[in-house]
Amino acid sequence: MTNLHVLVVGGAGYIGSHMVKHLAKTGCRVTTLDNLVSGHRDAVLHGDFVLGDIADKPMLQRLFATTQFDAVMHFASFIQVGESVQKPAMYYENNVTNTLNLLDTMRLSGVDKFIFSSTAATFGEPQYSPIDEQHPQLPINPYGRSKLFVERILDDYEHAYGLRSVCLRYFNAAGADPEGQLGERHDPETHLIPLILQAASGRRPSISLFGRDYDTPDGTCIRDYIHISDLCSAHWLALLSLMNGAGSQRYNLGNGQGFSVHEVIDSALRVTGRDIKVVDALRRFGDPARLVADATLATQQLGWQPRFSDLDIMLDHAWKWEQRMASG
Ligand SMILES: NC(=O)c1ccc[n+]([C@@H]2O[C@H](COP(=O)([O-])OP(=O)(O)OC[C@H]3O[C@@H](n4cnc5c(N)ncnc54)[C@H](O)[C@@H]3O)[C@@H](O)[C@H]2O)c1
Numbered sequence: 001m002t003n004l005h006v007l008v009v010g011g012a013g014y015i016g017s018h019m020v021k022h023l024a025k026t027g028c029r030v031t032t033l034d035n036l037v038s039g040h041r042d043a044v045l046h047g048d049f050v051l052g053d054i055a056d057k058p059m060l061q062r063l064f065a066t067t068q069f070d071a072v073m074h075f076a077s078f079i080q081v082g083e084s085v086q087k088p089a090m091y092y093e094n095n096v097t098n099t100l101n102l103l104d105t106m107r108l109s110g111v112d113k114f115i116f117s118s119t120a121a122t123f124g125e126p127q128y129s130p131i132d133e134q135h136p137q138l139p140i141n142p143y144g145r146s147k148l149f150v151e152r153i154l155d156d157y158e159h160a161y162g163l164r165s166v167c168l169r170y171f172n173a174a175g176a177d178p179e180g181q182l183g184e185r186h187d188p189e190t191h192l193i194p195l196i197l198q199a200a201s202g203r204r205p206s207i208s209l210f211g212r213d214y215d216t217p218d219g220t221c222i223r224d225y226i227h228i229s230d231l232c233s234a235h236w237l238a239l240l241s242l243m244n245g246a247g248s249q250r251y252n253l254g255n256g257q258g259f260s261v262h263e264v265i266d267s268a269l270r271v272t273g274r275d276i277k278v279v280d281a282l283r284r285f286g287d288p289a290r291l292v293a294d295a296t297l298a299t300q301q302l303g304w305q306p307r308f309s310d311l312d313i314m315l316d317h318a319w320k321w322e323q324r325m326a327s328g
């Protein structure tokens with residue numbers, strides 16, 4: 001299926017830009033729609049680029065009236081948990097209201113396949129581990145709730161309008177393009193791995209370690225890091241399943257293997273060979289001790305197999321990108 005035309009909303013961001021490259025490699029036609037609020041124009045390496053905001057309904061209507069898309073992948077949202085607690089209105093507006101603009105334009109234009117970036121944050125405090133799709137979804141912050149609302153809206157839109165969707169609940173996206181062309185470039189950066197690597201490259205004086213008193217073997221939080229390339233392959237398989245007529249699906253995406261903050265720092269020390277100054281800090285509000293995915297359903301139903309589950313490989317790819325950034 002290489003003659004598909006896919007609209008990638010948020011394709012100038014970290015995950016979206018890798019997806020654009022992945023789709024182009026498969027031979028798909030790709031259009032990126034992004035307002036560049038946090039994305040980068042030079043991260044869109046393939047296809048057409050439309051500068052626009054999904055808040056702008058007339059712009060969406062014009063875009064869908066002039067171009068026939070086979071499917072939409074939606075990466076655009078605000079993504080910081082802490083900020084969502086301070087500014088919930090901003091999060092609900094961009095992540096929910098604006099997503100509704102996109103969905104309504106799609107249904108009125110007859111585009112009925114949608115792949116949505118959901119998150120582990122829809123689950124809230126884990127009741128058991130690893131977290132499968134049956135786990136209750138009880139988010140504890142506006143960011144997680146905004147994503148869960150969209151999941152629920154999508155259930156209703158399939159029922160009423162036949163709009164089929166795959167919600168992919170990523171755990172911790174990590175790594176960078178193995179060919180070194182793309183990587184993570186958030187500003188401000190809040191994610192652990194790029195922050196550690198910025199401390200290694202000298203772009204930051206140190207990394208703060210948020211809490212050593214969690215109920216985990218070394219006292220630091222455990223997360224399930226998933227390589228960006230593996231996220232892209234899951235999106236591709238999800239798209240194929242919708243193209244083949246499957247109904248809506250929801251999948252948790254991770255490696256099923258958790259690494260503590262301490263283990264991530266150790267990996268960065270091995271991979272970079274640099275000194276990394278670690279400063280102990282208080283717990284960050286709202287961080288569960290352990291978040292690990294059970295991604296069995298995605299492996300069984302989509303045939304998805306993560307290729308880069310080795311933590312050092314994720315760090316190595318991210319380090320190559322960080323060295324590029326550090327050298328300007
Ligand atoms: N990074 C992670 O670990 C992670 C984990 C779980 C889920 N997610 C989800 O994956 C998606 C992508 O995350 P990311 O890390 O690539 O984020 P990102 O901030 O790098 O990318 C988001 C992109 O969307 C664009 N955008 C935002 N609002 C827009 C709007 N109204 N109109 C048009 N474009 C808009 C931004 O300019 C940016 O290019 C997000 O929806 C996020 O919630 C990310």
Ligand SMILES: O=c1ccn([C@@H]2O[C@H](COP(=O)(O)OP(=O)(O)O[C@H]3O[C@H](CO)[C@H](O)[C@H](O)[C@H]3O)[C@@H](O)[C@H]2O)c(=O)[nH]1
Nearest residue numbers: 079119120121172190191192195208209210221261284287
């Ligand atoms: O400077 C830092 C940054 C992070 N951490 C720790 O490192 C771990 C990972 O933190 P990240 O900020 O990298 O990632 P999160 O697990 O908080 O967030 C990820 O998972 C969330 C779901 O729970 C959201 O989806 C979010 O977008 C996604 O990046 C956490 O234990 C955090 O406390 C530190 O010790 N120091």
